[in-house]
Amino acid sequence: MAIPLAYIARNLWTRRLTTTLTAGELALVVFVFATVLMLDAGLKKTLVSTGEHDNVVVIRKGAETEVQSAIDRNQASIMEMHPSVAIGADGRPLASKEEVVLISLVKISSNKPSNVVIRGVSPTGLGLRPQVKLVAGRMFKAGSSEIIVGSSVAKGFSGTQIGEHLRFAQRDWTVVGTFDAGGSGFDSEIWGDVDQLMQSFRRTSYSSMVVRLAQTNLLDRFKADIDVDPRLADEAKREQAFYSDQSKALSTFINILGFTLSTIFSIAAMITMYASVANRVAEIGTLRALGFKRINVLAAFLVEAMLLALVGGIAGLGCAALMQFASFSTTNFQTFADLSFRFILTPTIVVKTLAFSVTMGLIGGFLPAMRAARMNIVDALRAR
Amino acid sequence: MYLLKLIARNALRHKLRTILTVVGLTTAVLAYGLLNTVVDAWYAGAAAASNARLVTRNAISLVFPLPLSYESRIRGVDGVTLVARSNWFGGIYREPKNFFAQFAVSDNYLDLYPELVLPAQQRSDYLRDRKGCLVGRQLANQFGFKVGDVIPIKGTIYPGTWEFVVRGILDGRDETTITRQLLFHWEYLNETVRKKTPRQADQVGVYVFGVSNPDDAAAISRSVDSVFKNSLAETLTETEQAFQLGFVAMSNQIIAAIRVVSYVVIVIIMAVMANAMAMSARERTVEYATLKALGFGPTFLALLVFGESIAICAIGGSLGILATPPAASLFKQATGGVFPIFNVSVETIELQAACTLAIGLAAAIVPALHAARVRIVEGLRAFG
Amino acid sequence: MSAAPLVEISHVAKSYRRGVQIVPVLTDITLEIGEGDFIALMGPSGSGKSTLLNLIAGIDRPDSGELRVGGLDITRLPEAALAEWRAANVGFIFQFYNLMPVLTAFENIELPLVLTHLTRRERRERVGLVLEMVNLADRMHHYPSELSGGQQQRVAIARALIADPTLIVADEPTGDLDRASAEEVLSMMQRLNMELGKTIIMVTHDAHAAGAAKAIVHLEKGELIDGKFR
Numbered sequence: 002m003a004i005p006l007a008y009i010a011r012n013l014w015t016r017r018l019t020t021t022l023t024a025g026e027l028a029l030v031v032f033v034f035a036t037v038l039m040l041d042a043g044l045k046k047t048l049v050s051t052g053e054h055d056n057v058v059v060i061r062k063g064a065e066t067e068v069q070s071a072i073d074r075n076q077a078s079i080m081e082m083h084p085s086v087a088i089g090a091d092g093r094p095l096a097s098k099e100e101v102v103l104i105s106l107v108k109i110s111s112n113k114p115s116n117v118v119i120r121g122v123s124p125t126g127l128g129l130r131p132q133v134k135l136v137a138g139r140m141f142k143a144g145s146s147e148i149i150v151g152s153s154v155a156k157g158f159s160g161t162q163i164g165e166h167l168r169f170a171q172r173d174w175t176v177v178g179t180f181d182a183g184g185s186g187f188d189s190e191i192w193g194d195v196d197q198l199m200q201s202f203r204r205t206s207y208s209s210m211v212v213r214l215a216q217t218n219l220l221d222r223f224k225a226d227i228d229v230d231p232r233l234a235d236e237a238k239r240e241q242a243f244y245s246d247q248s249k250a251l252s253t254f255i256n257i258l259g260f261t262l263s264t265i266f267s268i269a270a271m272i273t274m275y276a277s278v279a280n281r282v283a284e285i286g287t288l289r290a291l292g293f294k295r296i297n298v299l300a301a302f303l304v305e306a307m308l309l310a311l312v313g314g315i316a317g318l319g320c321a322a323l324m325q326f327a328s329f330s331t332t333n334f335q336t337f338a339d340l341s342f343r344f345i346l347t348p349t350i351v352v353k354t355l356a357f358s359v360t361m362g363l364i365g366g367f368l369p370a371m372r373a374a375r376m377n378i379v380d381a382l383r384a385r
Numbered sequence: 386m387y388l389l390k391l392i393a394r395n396a397l398r399h400k401l402r403t404i405l406t407v408v409g410l411t412t413a414v415l416a417y418g419l420l421n422t423v424v425d426a427w428y429a430g431a432a433a434a435s436n437a438r439l440v441t442r443n444a445i446s447l448v449f450p451l452p453l454s455y456e457s458r459i460r461g462v463d464g465v466t467l468v469a470r471s472n473w474f475g476g477i478y479r480e481p482k483n484f485f486a487q488f489a490v491s492d493n494y495l496d497l498y499p500e501l502v503l504p505a506q507q508r509s510d511y512l513r514d515r516k517g518c519l520v521g522r523q524l525a526n527q528f529g530f531k532v533g534d535v536i537p538i539k540g541t542i543y544p545g546t547w548e549f550v551v552r553g554i555l556d557g558r559d560e561t562t563i564t565r566q567l568l569f570h571w572e573y574l575n576e577t578v579r580k581k582t583p584r585q586a587d588q589v590g591v592y593v594f595g596v597s598n599p600d601d602a603a604a605i606s607r608s609v610d611s612v613f614k615n616s617l618a619e620t621l622t623e624t625e626q627a628f629q630l631g632f633v634a635m636s637n638q639i640i641a642a643i644r645v646v647s648y649v650v651i652v653i654i655m656a657v658m659a660n661a662m663a664m665s666a667r668e669r670t671v672e673y674a675t676l677k678a679l680g681f682g683p684t685f686l687a688l689l690v691f692g693e694s695i696a697i698c699a700i701g702g703s704l705g706i707l708a709t710p711p712a713a714s715l716f717k718q719a720t721g722g723v724f725p726i727f728n729v730s731v732e733t734i735e736l737q738a739a740c741t742l743a744i745g746l747a748a749a750i751v752p753a754l755h756a757a758r759v760r761i762v763e764g765l766r767a768f769g
Numbered sequence: 770m771s772a773a774p775l776v777e778i779s780h781v782a783k784s785y786r787r788g789v790q791i792v793p794v795l796t797d798i799t800l801e802i803g804e805g806d807f808i809a810l811m812g813p814s815g816s817g818k819s820t821l822l823n824l825i826a827g828i829d830r831p832d833s834g835e836l837r838v839g840g841l842d843i844t845r846l847p848e849a850a851l852a853e854w855r856a857a858n859v860g861f862i863f864q865f866y867n868l869m870p871v872l873t874a875f876e877n878i879e880l881p882l883v884l885t886h887l888t889r890r891e892r893r894e895r896v897g898l899v900l901e902m903v904n905l906a907d908r909m910h911h912y913p914s915e916l917s918g919g920q921q922q923r924v925a926i927a928r929a930l931i932a933d934p935t936l937i938v939a940d941e942p943t944g945d946l947d948r949a950s951a952e953e954v955l956s957m958m959q960r961l962n963m964e965l966g967k968t969i970i971m972v973t974h975d976a977h978a979a980g981a982a983k984a985i986v987h988l989e990k991g992e993l994i995d996g997k998f999r
Contacts, residue, residue: 019660022656022660023660025656026653026656026657029649029653030653033646033649061544062544063539063540063541063544063545064541064542064544065477065481065541068448069475069541069542071582071584102445102446102448102449103446103447103448104445104446105444105445105446105447105621108634108635108637110637110638111634111635111637111638113630113631113634113635113637114631114634114635115634115635116446116447116448116635169444169445170445171615171617171619202445202449203617205584206584234544250481250721250723253720253721254720254723257716257719257720258423258643261416261419261716262416262646262650264412265412265413265415265416265650266650266653268408268409268412269409269412269413269650269653269654269657272405272406272408272409272657273656273657273660275405276402276405276657276660276661276664329638330638331635331636331637331638331639332632332635332636334723337447337448339635387876387880387883390872390876391869391871391872394871394872395871398870398871671865671867672867672869672870675861675863675867675869676869677828677852678826678828678855678861679855679856679861679880679881679884680852680853680855680856680857680881680884681852681884682849682852761823761828761829762823762828762829765828765863765867
């Protein structure tokens with residue numbers, strides 16, 4: 002005869018202090034587990050979602066980031082004439098030559114300077130990134146010292162509100178608008194007129210070029226032609242791949258940290274679960290003495306362990322879900338620029354987390370229950 | 386002494402429970418130590434920095450260089466002793482994951498860093514060979530570099546494949562000295578760049594200079610910056626330590642999160658330990674009552690509990706401390722070259738020991754009180 | 770029997786709290802026990818016999834009345850002094866032996882001597898002597914889990930003897946033993962009483978066990994049935 006679920010649930014309620022403590026510990030473990038997964042998912046999403054599928058970024062060969070790269074005007078002109086590059090409504094190629102540098106701004110959370118990407122764009126460049134939408138203020142006027150800031154920059158750095166001025170390269174630049182780039186990497190950037198910025202920074206070559214492919218399968222041809230052209234020393238990559246590659250080091254770091262922590266935390270959680278079942282050996286003995294079969298007792302304790310794990314898991318997941326309201330920003334190891342990203346709870350993470358939680362309950366609760374169920378009734382009753 | 390005998394034997398009573406608790410403690414103390422070491426690693430640059438060295442960089446950000454002409458003007462400022470040039474090279478040795486720092490420095494750079502120890506012969510060999518380079522001991526050990534080896538580095542900021550000949554191995558005088566770096570001649574960089582990419586010529590990444598009186602650092606910084614105010618490249622001068630701490634601040638959110646997690650780990654294991662001790666104490670109520678009946682006082686009983694808790698914690702904590710260096714080594718390998726120094730510091734070990742003691746004491750408080758306060762008659766009637 | 774009584778109980782009362790209720794367990798007990806007596810306290814469950822034993826042994830305090838042992842009113846002693854008094858004057862024998870499971874037979878017996886100032890050698894000698902008395906010398910390095918019920922109780926008796934106490938109190942000493950072991954334990958207690966002159970107070974509900982004592986005192990609902998008994 003199976004031990005009633007009511008008995009099991011009642012048990013948990015009667016010993017609420019222990020139950021709360023155990024569930025609480027589990028919740029904490031699950032919270033950390035889920036949060037790390039969410040952070041990595043957020044990082045990936047930010048970078049993967051940066052850019053359009055058919056946009057291609059061109060930088061100098063050997064450079065890893067736009068900041069390290071330089072493309073001179075001649076090379077840029079040659080590349081934008083390539084047949085793979087789409088032609089816009091105005092008959093000109095859909096290619097944007099851009100200037101990307103880092104400036105030092107005071108970050109609100111640390112009250113110390115961090116590096117922020119400033120991107121000089123052309124009107125074509127704006128058109129190539131439809132995901133970037135102005136949400137406040139207006140677009141900067143071409144030929145002016147006006148800039149627009151990404152939403153993460155506006156939130157995280159001082160002096161970046163509309164109407165405020167940032168001073169660098171001997172000029173005062175006025176913030177005239179804020180844009181939202183859908184949580185992509187562009188949200189952590191400041192945009193301005195490419196010619197004005199180049200002038201101000203006294204640069205004669207561009208950092209990078211972004212082109213739209215006339216057809217998506219023309220990428221390989223474009224890449225190959227650029228590679229072999231003796232006049233050029235550049236390489237091309239799809240925009241999304243380009244940005245996601247730039248997060249590899251940071252992502253690896255977060256993952257390793259997360260993995261280490263999860264391992265440690267799960268050991269702690271399982272020990273807790275084990276302890277909470279192990280001290281009820283006498284109770285198990287009593288149940289068996291009363292006539293309940295081994296398998297039923299085992300099942301009952303398993304159910305209890307998994308109930309506890311589920312409760313702890315849901316609580317932890319719930320708290321982790323709240324982290325979605327927080328944003329996280331840190332300096333990306335590879336680009337040396339501040340990157341803001343969020344904690345993202347995907348259905349995969351929910352499933353992974355609950356599975357993790359239940360597994361812990363199973364392993365932690367199963368072993369002692371099995372041990373106790375296997376014992377002689379007399380030994381179990383006498384166990385102190 | 387009977388107290389110790391009882392403590393030791395009691396700890397070994399429930400072998401499985403004790404083993405699990407010890408495992409939990411080991412993992413928690415290990416995690417704490419590892420996380421602490423990660424945070425320390427972040428501060429490695431600042432720990433190695435000196436207050437007697439100042440760094441002047443472009444006020445916009447590190448991405449922008451300073452003209453060569455600034456050197457003599459900085460030297461002209463009162464209180465400045467020696468001025469050296471340093472350009473971050475940022476190249477790749479074989480693969481990106483082999484990352485280590487490379488600097489193109491002026492010949493007098495070594496005079497500013499007495500903690501980098503170099504035999505006189507190697508030094509003169511290096512000065513004579515324009516393609517020569519110096520590698521730190523740690524770097525030499527990791528990749529097996531020996532004097533005379535040719536190291537190929539793929540440039541990122543400065544394109545092309547560069548070759549340097551190892552002319553000397555730098556040893557660190559102090560434990561904090563960073564020897565995971567490569568230094569080569571600034572002149573070699575400049576003359577090569579002048580031929581290939583002239584726009585990058587005669588540009589210095591940062592100036593590092595010494596001051597006659599470190600107490601005047603702040604005033605001298607201001608003086609240097611005022612020299613270049615309103616010029617094409619305005620400067621920001623600060624002590625080397627402030628400069629390094631600036632980098633740390635850029636990752637402050639990750640660092641803060643890691644710190645928080647390291648203490649959460651300790652709190653979790655404290656709860657696990659407290660639970661284990663509470664269970665033991667409850668089971669031994671009859672014994673405590675008997676001891677009291679025989680004439681043993683509440684202090685004796687409290688010491689029994691504290692003793693057992695501390696004994697178990699000592700074992701778990703010691704194992705955790707012992708496991709930290711190998712774990713740190715694994716972590717360092719896994720994260721590639723992100724941290725130039727990744728050592729378990731004496732301070733970390735001291736903190737681990739302190740946490741272990743704290744856990745032992747905190748976990749035992751409630752059960753010790755329970756044991757001490759046992760009322761003989763009720764206790765004798767208790768059934769574990 | 771000796772002249773002055775060893776234990777003088779005057780108008781002792783004790784009640785317990787059960788939630789909001791106050792349940793009287795002993796009401797106005799007056800009793801004298803002489804040195805060298807072997808008394809059995811008998812009565813049905815709830816009669817207060819164990820409570821009375823606890824008061825005499827100094828592990829509980831009466832609500833009112835006086836309790837003198839060897840002329841000393843132990844109800845007036847503060848907790849720490851009472852613990853010291855017990856260590857020197859009372860030997861305990863419990864129904865479930867109450868031995869420390871992590872100590873050997875030898876060490877269990879030695880335990881009360883830890884509270885004294887005897888040297889290790891002196892302790893060892895005494896334990897050896899007492900082990901002989903209870904016939905367990907060959908088992909002295911065994912743990913309680915390796916001993917039978919009867920053997921464990923004999924260890925307990927040895928422990929009760931070791932400090933040469935004035936009084937030995939036993940709460941259902943044969944309650945957990947089979948017939949043969951029970952006999953062994955009871956005859957041992959008789960020998961302690963006759964040969965060593967130990968004063969023994971035993972609580973039991975077993976008439977046969979009570980028969981081993983020299984006198985029986987009956988309790989019912991917290992009162993002595995036979996009144997003052999000597």
